[in-house]
Amino acid sequence: MVAKLSQLAPGQSARIVSVGGCGPTRRRMLDLGLVAGTDISAVRTAPLNDPVEYAVRGYHLAMRRRDAEAIAVELL
């Protein structure tokens, strides 16, 4: 089932289906290795529930939910 990356709860893993959005933000995501077919999991959220920390390609990345909404994933 396809969901938005921002819907991932801490501890859940998913595989990236596509990266939406446009412009520099999207390019930054792609550069950091968030490309279709990449496995990603949510690790934890910040105290106020946003941003979220993700584990991807062996490193950790923090993203705001509104930015993570642009990434479509399928839950594993």
Added chain:
Amino acid sequence: MTSEIPQAAKPLATVALAGNPNVGKSTLFNALTGMHQHVGNWSGKTVARMEGTHRIADRTLRIIDLPGTYSLSALSPEELIAREFIAQERPDVVVNLVDAANLERNLYLTLQLLELTDKVVVVLNLMDIAEAKGIAIDIAALEARLGVPVVPMVAERRTGKDETISIVQRLLDGEYPTRPLRATLPRPVAEAIAQVAARLDPSALGGFDPQWFARKLLEGDAAIGELAASRPSLADAASLAERLRRTPELEDLEAEVIGAQYGLLAEVMAEVVTRSTGAEDWTDRIDRVVTHRLWGLPITVLVFGLMFFITFSLATPINDWFGGILDQGGGLIRGFLTAMGAPSVAGDFAVDGLWAGFATVAGFFPVIAIFFTLFAILEDSGYLARAAFVVDRLMGSFGLHGRSFLPLLMGFGCNVPAVMAARIVDNRADRLLTILVNPLMLCQARLVLFVFFVGTFFTGLKATLAMLSLYVISVGLVLLISLAFKKTLFPGEPSPFIMELPPYHRPIARNVLAHAWRSAGGFLRRAAGQITLMTGAIWIFTHVPAGTIEQSIAGIVGHALAPIGVPMGFDWRLLVSLVGGFLAKEGALASLAVIYGVGEDGLGGVLRQNLSPLAAYAFMVVSLVYIPCYSTLVAIWRETLSVKWTAFSATYGLVLAFVLGTLIYQVGRLLGLG
């Protein structure tokens, strides 16, 4: 000195260091260049440019430390600088520092470097950390796949440095043929690139390779698009690229290209890396505490509060000690001038005008040096990124970025290092916003002024409330003005918050101290002359033509501006004292003492006779807001490199101060408080 027979010297070679942030580039740079380094800025940018030399027997290497970047997409000034330097300056060798514990994403930058130059040495740094994580890397296999030399290194322990230098030498001497690895692009993409490249005029590409340039045009790269638009001989290729970009199979070329590159890296990783169970991960354990739902925010505030406390409790005694020495210096100057038969006014000007400026700058030195030492420790260890992560949501509500938190908080101490610290905010609009609102933070100098005024005019609970309310006004204004500026000056989408949370590691003393020294030294060198000129100018302003302040230029101007003061309940004296406050906020007290002709001990009594508590309160709020002190303005100008923004910073404060001062005084009178 050894008495070797000098060999025939080989030409100077340029070596660029490139790599992701947090891979230890500065450690290697410091190890290679030692004391032979100098720091400047990349032209027209506020990105630090570090250059140094490394001497070997028969050769000198010029080492340029490029800004740390994840890619060469030119999304930030740092990426643009790195890309243009490699393409246009054509360094003889690029030493690409790679985090062995985070190989895949680091090699993505390597692939991008290999598109621009084949003279690359890949240095696998942090091998010890990779090992601890249970990551084993087959160096020979990686070298074979990348087609360029690979050297393992632990920069902290200085292992791998000599080997890197000898490989660099072999590359320079042409003894190391390289075959850089390139990702195979999908056929339609490759064909489109060939088509566009064929129409490019190679002499107009600013040093870039035609194939690469063509691909960037097809990707819609902003910087390359601008370059192409400015060169008539590229118009034809640019319009072809624009047409091709609209065809369905090239529609998402960016994702295709990057996907192909990461696909290739996944293959490489499978071949060269074997994983076993590593040691326990400390990072996760620390993060569970510092980003905790309940404790995360209080811990962040506590860490910065502590940093702040250490800075000022260490700086104060140093400053007092300095102050004594500076006073003696002033005495010596005065004595010397008197002995030379100079009129006493010359001594006054030399000591109270010029020497005082030097003293002001010297007073900043300990604060900046200590603050940036602690700052570098937090940044180096990886904690700063966590703090930004924890507070981002809170800051975001006011149009600010998580990383703005530290510079703003530092504003409670001193706005000069705070404005300098805004460099950690990478997006330009966010950084400008952070700089512009920073002077509204109630700094220590203003605290000195307010403690005196509150103590003079209020007692007991009223005093406590007055002091607290000033802090509330300060923070409230920062948040409200941020929101207002964000909506009006920097409209559009909020910039993204996409930030790596690197594993924690022990800060390296040498790097920390180098960082602190550079920040403090840089400020001293650039600001000393300007601040001294300014204190000299203010002295003349308040002493010329006649010896008294009332008959000086400042007094005359103060009298002329008196009508402005009326709605705020100020007479000309308070207006003139604000001129002294421009130099240093607590300077308003010294100015007032001079104007009323009393010592600072008698000032309280005189003020009580001349001012109502309401006018005194309005005066404090005006002092809080009216203009950044001169040293802060210098810092703002240096950090924005823009006269326009610096002027704006001064102007909006003046307007806001007048509005607030009037509002407080008039509403207070209506309420019968005057």
